[in-house]
Amino acid sequence: MKIKCSKARDFILLAATGELPARESRLLEEHLAVCKSCRSYREQIAATARAAEYLPETPAGDVVARVLAAARSDTRRGHGLIMPLPVRVFAVAATLLILAGSAAFLALHRRIPATPASVAAVPAGKEIDAELDALESMLAMVSEELVAPAEDTAGQNYDSDEIAKELLQLEGS
Amino acid sequence: MSKADHEWLAEYCRGDLDALAKLVEHYRRPLYGYILNMTEGNDDAEEIFQEVWLRVIRRARFFKKGNFPGWLFRIAHNLVIDRARRRRPSASLESEPDSYGRPLLETIPSHVDPPDQHCLENELADHITRAVRRLPPRQREVFLMRTRAGLTFKQIARIQRVPLNTALARMHYAVAALRRELRGVYQEIGGGQP
């Protein structure tokens, strides 16, 4: 089976993060062996990554110290470390209740996600999506702090079936 | 790191502040870099950086095993969006949506000057920084999370709440845009055809 350049380029990105399943890796290798343009694209991505190393990212030295100072005083106030069990149970229960209600709302109202072609330009008339985006991010803020995503611990091949499925859909579109 | 992130976090929960220090230090550059390049003010970035860790600290007990960087950067992502919302009160849920109906992340300015020239190593870094900050925010975020934070596309897609192929498409757009802007630079830093 042969793959198109557009798909090969997705595979190049996924291969770099270890997210490409073995079968797709072989397809990519076959494609790269015969496609100069995709080989050059892979070079471009590498050059982009090298360029990114020049981005500023160094905070003032004491920002870490300030975080630790905050952690110390937080501990004294009993926020992080010694929250009594009943309080925690209540907090989780309350959040789950909110989440359940909101998830139901979203499930009813969420429309089909944007396709790649529409990513760069957001046309007018997407008010509902915009509101739902805002609502979703609000929900995320509540849920992120309680429910950490459980994944990625099994090694590089986690969810490779799911990725393969999504790639298949990509192909079909 | 010799230990897994969740083990450091567990040690912190048992009262070891050094364990937290190791974690903060480990993610200092990628996390701060992400925040700094998504926002336009240095002071602001430090504030958000601290707030991210405060949230981590307050919820550390609930984090068992799992994808710590994904969690960390989702918190940062939400704070960046929250900041955009605060700066644009008209974008609140109760009021009329903005005239373009744009999602909040789209409203973060794309054309932003680097805040502190003295921090930039040289002209090259300056050039690259400007090019990256001209990327539309969603593309810029994918680019930073991938190249600087080392997140997988699956993690990025979850954080942005989009399908995997959307996250990939955003990276392709970013790569293409940077290629246009940085032709000469690529040659200077080695590799890549202009």
Ligand SMILES: [Zn+2]
């Ligand atoms: Zn090709």
